[in-house]
Each structure stands twice: as C-alpha cells, then as structure tokens.
Amino acid sequence: MARMKFLCDADRCIECNACVTACKNEHEVPWGINRRRVVTINDGKPGERSVSMACMHCTDAPCQAVCPVNCFYTTADGVVLHSKDLCIGCGYCFYACPFGAPQYPRVGNFGSRGKMDKCTYCAGGPEADGTAAEYEKYGANRLAAGKLPLCAEMCSTKSLLAGDGEIIAQIYKERVMKRGYGSGAWGWQTAYRETIAV
Amino acid sequence: MTKFLSRVSGMAAALALLFMLAAVSPSIAQQPTPVNPTASSVKEQQLLQELNRVEGRISIPDTKEGVLIQPAGRGWRFFHEVVLRWIGAIALIGMLALLAIFYLVRGAVKIAGGRSGRTILRFDVLERAVHWMTAVSFIILALSGLNITFGKPLILPLVGPEAFTSLSIAFKYAHNYLSFPFTLGVIFMLFLWLKDNIPNELDVKWLKQGGGIVGDKHPPARRFNAGQKGVFWIVVLGGSIMAISGYILMFPFYGTNIAGMQWAQIFHGVVAVLFIAAIFAHIYIGTLGMEGAFEAMGSGEVDVNWAKEHHKLWVEEMGGKSTLTPKSRMTPAE
DSSP, rough: OEEEEEEEEETTTTOOOHHHHHHHHHOOOOOOOSSSSEEETTTTTTTTTEEOOOOOTTTTTTHHHOOTTTTTTEOOSSSSEEOOTTTTOOOOHHHOOOOOBBBBBOOTTTTTOSSSOOOOOBOOOOSSSTOOOHHHHHHHHHHGGGGOOHHHHTTTOOEEEEEEHHHHHHHHHHHHHSSSSOOOTHHHHHHSOOOOOO | OOHHHHHHHHHHHHHHHHHHHHHHHHHHSOOOOOTTTTTSOOHHHHHHHSSSSEEEEESSSGGGGGEOOTTTHHHHHIIIIIHHHHHHHHHHHHHHHHHHHHHHHOOOOOTOOOHHHHHHHHEEEHHHHHHHHHHHHHHHHHHHHHHHHHHHHHHHHOOHHHHHHHHHHHHHHHHHHHHHHHHHHHHHHHHHOOOOOOOOOHHHHHHGGGGEEEEEEOOSSSSSOOHHHHHHIIIIIHHHHHHHHHHHHHHTTOOOOHHHHHHHHHHHHHHHHHHHHHHHHHHHHHHTBBBBBBGTTTEEEEEEEHHHHHHHHHHHHTTTTTTEEEGGGGOOOO
C-alpha cells in the first residue's frame, strides 16, 4: 500500500498561489478557510524561499492523538481524515498541529468554532466515496477516482509533489542530484520523523 | 543581402566565442552552475533550532497562517494525553481516597455539646445565592471539563462515538456559557467575604492545633477559620486562573498565539484538577464530614452550639447585633 505524502520543493516554488486557488475551487472551500497556503520565508532577502503547506498527513498524527472525541482516522494510504459528524469544534487539534492545518468556520458567539475543516488529500471523508454528502462536507474525492491531489497535479513548476512517499522522495533526490542543491523537504522531519538524505 | 551577411558573420563570431569558452573550461559547459542557491537560503533545521518554529510572510488576509511549522504542538500533545491524565487521576482519586480514609478513621465531626435547638444566621440570602450559583456552575464546568480529558478513555467506549459527540457538544456549550455565572460568582464572593478572609495570627494558632479536626480541641476562630480562608483563597485565586486561561481559549488569537493557547490550556487543565480535588474536600467537610455544617449554606441558620464550638469569637462578636432564633419557632417540638 502506498504511503501518501506531500513534498514541497522550495527551490522550485514561485509563490504563484495557484495550489491555494485550485484547492479552494475544487472543494468549494468556504470564505475565510484555507486548506492550503504558501508561506514565504525571508521575504525580499537573499535566499528567500516559498513553501506551500497544508495538512502533511503526519505519521502518528498529533491531531488524531489529542482529539477528545476521536473523530480522526488514518486511511490505509496514510491519509489523515476526520468526521465532521463527530467533531465538536473544541480546537484541540489546532493547538497540537505543527502545520496550522485545522481551520474553523466561525458559527457563533465569541470565537465559537464550528466543525473543523482541513486538507483531505483530496480523499473526502467517512461518507461513501463520491457522494453528494461527502462533497458537501469535505469536497471532492479525487483519490477514490484514481487522481492525486489537485494542488500538486496542477503545480506549474512541479514544486509541490504528492503521491507515495518513497516515489516523491526519489523524484526529489534525482532533482537535487541533477541540479546540485536542495533546501530539503520542508516539514518532513516534523511530520514523518525522517528527512530525505541526498 | 549585406544585412544578412553581417548577421551571419555576427552569429559565427558568437559561436566561435562559445567554442573558445568551452575549450578553456569544459567543466562549466557540462556541469550545473557551480553557484549553489541554497548556500545562502534559509534552512528549516536552522530555523527550527533557533526559534522552534518557522514563520514567514503570507499573502492571504489571515496573517496568523504565516507560521509554517511549529513542532511545539508535540510537547503539548504529550502534556494533554499523558501528563494531565496522571496529574488529574492522582489528584482526584488521591483526594477521594484520603477523604474516605479520614472518614473511616476520624468519622464525622460531631457537635460536642449537642444541638442547642437555637440557631444563628450565618449566611444571608445573597451569600447563599452567590454560593449556589457558583457551586452549580462549578460542578457542571468540572464534569464537562473532565469529559474533555477523561471522556475519551472512560465514556466513549461505553456509549459509542455518536452519543459521545452529542454529549461532548452539549458539554462544550455548557462549559462556555456557564463560565460567566461562575466568574461572576467568584467576583461576588471576593467582595462579600474578603474582609473576613484576611489571614491573621489566629489562623496560625488554628493551623498549629490542626483545626480541631485532627484533635478534639476547637481552636477559636472568628467568622472564618484558617481552613475556610484556605477554601476562599483557592476559589478566588484558582477561579481567577481558570477564568483568565479559559477566556483566552474561548477567544482564540485575541492577544495570543498558538503557544499562548497551549500554555493557557496547560494552566487551565492543571489548576482545574487541583481545584476540583480541593473542592472535594470542601464538599466533604460541608456535608458528610461535619455535623451541623451544611445548614450554614442550606437554610443559612446554624445551631448556636455548632457556632460556639467552631467560631467562638464570631458568635461573641455577633452576640450583640444578631437575634438568636429559637429553633422551636421553625420546627415543632419533638
């Protein structure tokens, strides 16, 4: 079974934010919620790097561990998904997440959080694959249709890679060998407790 | 024609130059450029070591999303899933066990002189209303809070995920809304009882004699003895920490960030379980543990003999201005 991962080759990311837009459009993500975002580090200085980040679908995911109602589950592909029917909007996954992935629609008084929303790796939720109920809550289920996440598929510089961890790590390694440099797989150490040794 | 010729010769010259360059340094033409752009670039490992987080600029309006990686959540996870459960279990079960042992060994503290049949007003209607508003809020806040920490291992397997979610959502709203009467109650308590709760030399004496709970002697006390003052300060200080940390969590990103919220949750959780354990002792001594104590917050009227034994100086102070109500006036003679 594949172990699905994301890898952003920061030496290729041009901060076009197309992945962000593609994600919002594909899943009809509500206003104010960003399942994916592009962060530019050292903006305007020599050596600045942009990294596209969403839920990294961590190994032994912290969100899953701290959820007080156990609404998370990890699929056989290593994708971390959650049930919006079980989520109580407590915000604990947000405290635990190293990548700021969980997002909450504001539904009530104070900062009252609605059901959490996050990147699904274009793999929907617990509902039957491809159903309207699934689409309404989690967006499109591309993985069930044999397609990879749209953000990575349409990345113009192929900076953002999605797919089996070993395969995308191999692609990244080959790139680094060929061009002679690479600033590393951002977030991998934190998410998967491993880096790509080149 | 001449234009074309000059163009051709120009191209030939350029080609010749290229070949010459290639001949001089063949390595440049074949290998990637020796300039390594990552040499000067930011490095994840370095940033994480320096700040324990990676932060940058973001072009969407939600600027707090500019934090790229913050592994501190893993430490908080360990606290929430392991440390807090241990602290909570030890504090709560430990306190219940201590109280049970104490009850079995010492038994309830009786009114040594028996009931006099006459009562004296200890807490007026306002004081009792404030106490019970705070107490009812506290109990529901405590249960709903404990559910967040202990519900998953204890209740979820019993009732199943759907029922547990319904319960937890109801508890979440109860927890958020009841924080207001609770906080209001703590503020009222502070104003009502602060003047009687300033520690003084009598408290040292009271504590040295074990409060008359351990021994049989009843050290003199004014309106509140050192033990009751302790409960007052636990409620006021503990309640303040609970309220402040709780409102930080209820209003995310108002003057704080993720690290701030993690710390707020740590304070909220640890103080909560210690607070609940302390209130166990308060409930015990106010009900099972002492004869005649509950009436103070029940009807508000305590037996004069109880008052004389536990709050000798207070009864003497009250003697002049308070009317001692004969109990027989309210309950028929036995």
